[in-house]
Amino acid sequence: MRVTIADVAREAGVSKTTVSRVLNDRADVDSVTAARVREVIGALGYVPSSGAVGLARGRSRTVAMLTPPLTWPWMGEVLQGVVDTVEAAGYGLLLYTCNRGAESVAHFTGQVSARAFDGLLVVEPEGTLETITAMYRRGLPVVLVDDRGHHPDFPSVGTTDREGGASAARHLRDSGRGRPLVVAGPTAFGCVRDRLDGFLGVLPTGLIAEGDFSEESGRAAVERALAGGARIDSVFAHNDLMAAGALRALRAAGLRVPEDVAVVGFDDIPTARHTEPPLTTVRQPMRAMGESAARLLLARLAGEDPPAGPLVLPTELVVRGSAP
């Protein structure tokens, strides 16, 4: 039924070896022969079986990516950066998510999926780190897009969390704010600690609430602070979702943003420009991070040595109405 290299060889009157050479653009084929083979390939609509090619070559020209839920507001950017880079290199991308928890991971490591790819890209490895480490030890090239923790063992791509936090603090300080509330993410994450350190180094405060990166937790943190009688003139939230929640709580309490309280977020998700007022935020270059991670992995597959330290891409303060 399906057209194989043998069909092409027979039709073109050459050996499979020669067809294979043409397919792989080897120089040592007579140009007339090559042209004829190419013609037959076109006429027959022949497409090589990637499974067979992979088996024979020992590698699949496919990389896998293990992600948190794809509904995270910034995953689209990361994914697009990865796909573009990987496709441009002629690789395929196999996508896995951990959102079904242990079951997903089990499946991921299980017999069906495994060994189908040459290398692995991981975003936010929490929960899967042991598994990943084991695969890494057995020789699987891995690169982390790691905005959550510090995993010095792996090649990784990150962003300037500390400087990002500091830039938010400088901006608030320079616009005359001195009583900030920080709505932090879970402090177990390395990025959270970095953002906190950077911020506090510029603008020290005792008012620190720990949220869980959800909008609701941002809202609750502000409500608690207000109910506790805290007199704040600004909020720095560790992501835009919590900042949006803070915005709501402030306005619900009758406070004006930015006149009474300025708000700065982190990430610059698509929603950030649509809140009222639009959100000033520390932008993470998610797309560039996806591209860089993919490039790092591809370089690794091409035999290059992994870089000594993590690749760190700069954040950028984006000023909008919530903290002019």
Place this chain on the structure above:
Amino acid sequence: MRVTIADVAREAGVSKTTVSRVLNDRADVDSVTAARVREVIGALGYVPSSGAVGLARGRSRTVAMLTPPLTWPWMGEVLQGVVDTVEAAGYGLLLYTCNRGAESVAHFTGQVSARAFDGLLVVEPEGTLETITAMYRRGLPVVLVDDRGHHPDFPSVGTTDREGGASAARHLRDSGRGRPLVVAGPTAFGCVRDRLDGFLGVLPTGLIAEGDFSEESGRAAVERALAGGARIDSVFAHNDLMAAGALRALRAAGLRVPEDVAVVGFDDIPTARHTEPPLTTVRQPMRAMGESAARLLLARLAGEDPPAGPLVLPTELVVRGSAP
């Protein structure tokens, strides 16, 4: 270096055939033998090569998905629905995007990627339709997640665009609005014509602008209408991005939303609840559409016949502040 089925067989003192039987849970293996083999598999950390399995079995247990840019606000939901369903069935998902245009498609159809999957899921096939059709004719199972056009030749999953448009119109009419501006998408798309028909059947209007689904085009459409002296009391935009643009233009013109002009969008993207005021919108069940499309494809791969017509999932009017 790498552990193969031969290593397991040798270590367990059985043939490769027996190991293969254990691997595939065939009933006809002595339970003691099976236990021993399983033990060796664990000890050696053996993982089958999916390439070899696929080659031997003639199918890869992998499906591919061809998508528009992953930064589309609702792609995350679709993708998550697909990944969940596909993973649960023990299949892998190969991701391709068309965002680099012709080059992407060429790569997609090219030798490296093709034949690496058993079936294909396509979202918004514009531009790739000829290619897809050709592959479909040659026997590749295909399912469309098609919110843009009408392609009766393919099994597809859609939503109730016409009823969605009608529900927006009924809502506006019932709240006393009679002079709507419709900001439509490109009328070349089947879904746009359906939304328009549904809306106009309930609330006829001559004020119809054609946007391109971008926020900017929504803003421009409203500005033009206002500049032309149109006296409107409501806007129905064919997606939330254009609705958000309309919202901005209206407020910039000094009009109050919803008091002076009510606004209804389409999609219910994450940003919809964060605009000021939050957007009333016709929700598309993107995640369910992704799940259904994947299920349809998997059923097809399992040998089931494709359904006669498209699978149509219901929209739902979500009422928020922009049109209470």
Place this chain on the structure above:
DNA sequence: CTGAAAGCGCTTACAG
């Protein structure tokens, strides 16, 4: 410049 043959790591009749 070209081809015959072995091999990649599995599965699957077939035979026992």
Place this chain on the structure above:
DNA sequence: CTGAAAGCGCTTACAG
């Protein structure tokens, strides 16, 4: 219940 052997569709020394 178990195994030897052929075959899946390619690539790659090796020989000419």
